[in-house]
Amino acid sequence: MTWILSFAAVVVFANLHALQPLLPELSRSFALSALQTSWSYAIGTLALGVSLLFYGALSDAFGRRQLLGLTLLGMAAATVAITQVETYPQLLFWRAVQGFFLGGLPAIAIAYMGEELSKPALLAAVGYYISASSLGGISGRVLAGFCAEVGHWQWAFWPMTILSLLLVVMFWRYLPPSQHFVAKPFSLRQALADNGFHLRQPVLLLCFLIGGFNFFVYLNQYTYISFALSQAPYYLSSGYIGLLFLTYLTGTLGSAMSGRISKKLTAPEGMALGIAIMMLGTVVTLIPQIWGIVLGFFISAFGFFLTHSLATGFVNQHATRAKASASALYLVFYYVGASSGGLYLHPFWQAAGWSGVVVASLLMYGVTLAMSWYLRRRTRDMG
Numbered sequence: 001m002t003w004i005l006s007f008a009a010v011v012v013f014a015n016l017h018a019l020q021p022l023l024p025e026l027s028r029s030f031a032l033s034a035l036q037t038s039w040s041y042a043i044g045t046l047a048l049g050v051s052l053l054f055y056g057a058l059s060d061a062f063g064r065r066q067l068l069g070l071t072l073l074g075m076a077a078a079t080v081a082i083t084q085v086e087t088y089p090q091l092l093f094w095r096a097v098q099g100f101f102l103g104g105l106p107a108i109a110i111a112y113m114g115e116e117l118s119k120p121a122l123l124a125a126v127g128y129y130i131s132a133s134s135l136g137g138i139s140g141r142v143l144a145g146f147c148a149e150v151g152h153w154q155w156a157f158w159p160m161t162i163l164s165l166l167l168v169v170m171f172w173r174y175l176p177p178s179q180h181f182v183a184k185p186f187s188l189r190q191a192l193a194d195n196g197f198h199l200r201q202p203v204l205l206l207c208f209l210i211g212g213f214n215f216f217v218y219l220n221q222y223t224y225i226s227f228a229l230s231q232a233p234y235y236l237s238s239g240y241i242g243l244l245f246l247t248y249l250t251g252t253l254g255s256a257m258s259g260r261i262s263k264k265l266t267a268p269e270g271m272a273l274g275i276a277i278m279m280l281g282t283v284v285t286l287i288p289q290i291w292g293i294v295l296g297f298f299i300s301a302f303g304f305f306l307t308h309s310l311a312t313g314f315v316n317q318h319a320t321r322a323k324a325s326a327s328a329l330y331l332v333f334y335y336v337g338a339s340s341g342g343l344y345l346h347p348f349w350q351a352a353g354w355s356g357v358v359v360a361s362l363l364m365y366g367v368t369l370a371m372s373w374y375l376r377r378r379t380r381d382m383g
Contacts, residue, residue, distance in 0.1 A: 001363050002125045004174045005109050006132035008072065011167045012091035012105045013133045014140025015079055015098065015160050016044055020222060021242040022153045024230035029153065030088045034227050035346045041223065042339040047099030048106070049335030056328030057194070061186035064112040064178055064324075069171055071104025076164035083157045106133075106331050111324030114316050115180045121312060123259045130255040130309045134301075138248040145242020153238075170236040183189045194322035198329050203318055206375040210271060212312045212333030213368045217361045218278065218304045219343035225285070225293065234290065247297035251305035258309035265316040269375035270306065277303025277371045280363045285354070307372075308334075 019026075019041045027037040059067050078098035085091045113125045144156035184190070198204050225244065229236045245290030254274070261270050284292060312330065319326030344364070348356035 002113070002128055004171060005105075005113065005125075006128050008167055008171060009109070009129055010136035010139065011130035011160075011163045012072075012075065012102050013136030014143070015075060015141070015164065016048065016102050016146035017137045017245075018140040018156050018160055019044070019095070021141050021226060021238050021245065022148050022156060023223060023226055024241070025148055025153050025238050026088075026349060027227075031358050032088070032287055034224070034349070035126045035342060036299050036341045038220075038223050040088070040095055042342055043092055044095045044099035044102070045335045046339035047096040048103040049332050050314045051100045051103030052107045052328040052332045055104055055196075056111070056190075056322075056325040057186065057191035059108045059111065060322060060324050063107045063181060063183065064115075065175060067110045068104050068112075068175075069168070071101045072164070072168050072171055074101035075104075076161065076168055077205070078102075079164050083154050083161065085154070096311045101330075103335075106335075107328040108324065110312060110316055110327045112178065112181075114323055114327075115178060117316075119162070122316070123262065125314075126255050126313050127259050127309055128352060130258075130305060130312065131252040134251040134255060134305055135344060138245050138252075141245035142242045143263065144238075146239040149237055149239035160209050191325065194325045195329055197321065198319065198326045200318075201318070203375060203378050204326065204330075204361035206371055206378065207311050207314050207318075208330050208333040210275075210368050210375070211308060211330055212337035213364055213371075214275065214304060214307060214337075215334050216337035216341035216344065218300065219338045220345050221282070221285075221300070221357060221361060222297075223342060224349050225297070225354065225355045227349075229293075230289075234275070244294065247294060247301050248305075249301070250298045251301035254302040254304070255309045258306055258313070261306065262310060262313070265378065267310045267378060268372050268379055270310045271314075272369055272372040272376065274303040274305075274307030274310070275365055276374060279303075279362055279365045279369070282358055282365070286358055296335070 005014060023037050025043060027034060051212045055067065075098060078094055078101055081094045082098065085094055102259065109129060110126060114122055117125055143159055147156040147159065226241050229241055265273065281296045281303060284298030284299055287293065315326050315330045316323055345357050345360050348360040
């Protein structure tokens, strides 16, 4: 079970993030600004975030496996369509469609594992799943960068198409049916009530905000460093920019270590540690040599995925009802944050380049660090 969901995470997140190292090339191809170009990437994460509002409630009513399989099939079809686009509006449309279908896995997978696995096994499975997510982000970006370098940017999506179709076949063959799922009749009123209930729980809301604002900054740092590295004095190609995303490897390590760290620290304390590590990594990127930038992103990736893994598990454990909806709502904050962070960072980029992005990042990480420490106090008060 865990291995097929982990493979699905690799493919889904490879599809989601493959476009990011191609943004400088897209900017040149379509004669667009950095902010305009970034929407071809951000609209995918935005559509994914919006889709989570639906998938959580639908999977609570109609089952995890069937809905997840249909979304993976839709993802594959949209990826094929992206290989055929000719204009920027067409790219935006199909990225939005693709993003909507990509939302099935992150909305449903954790809830599926939560129902089928024991608590100790769940912590390990979530760590492996998020590690696979980061590996997908790495492989998609690196592969896309080099495919674009040897051909057209659309070439990057042909390997994604093949992997997506292979995943669909393997999913239906190997993922076992749910054994402990209990369906609830679908009710829009109940879905809204569940989401409202989760938002009224202070500890859950704080965790949603921490995850959302961290990704708000972290993901968009990669967008702006891609533009910085494509300009003077670096002039890196899309292939070499794609290699920067190998820094996600330490994120994989951070996710895998989250279970071990959770035995020594409470989840909010672990989140605070992860955010402090991200702040350190962000400062290190101010070293103007490429090795310093790479080192900074290695450090930040470890901290980010440590925090994200702990936050994901925290939500699943502290949601007292409609766990799938709670996990989905966390990811709504997470991906809407990712899609909108460019709007926050762009004025700093225009004013001071990468140094401005660093200042903006530290300001926001300071906010999430304070939130995590307050969450620590709230959970202690709860006993």
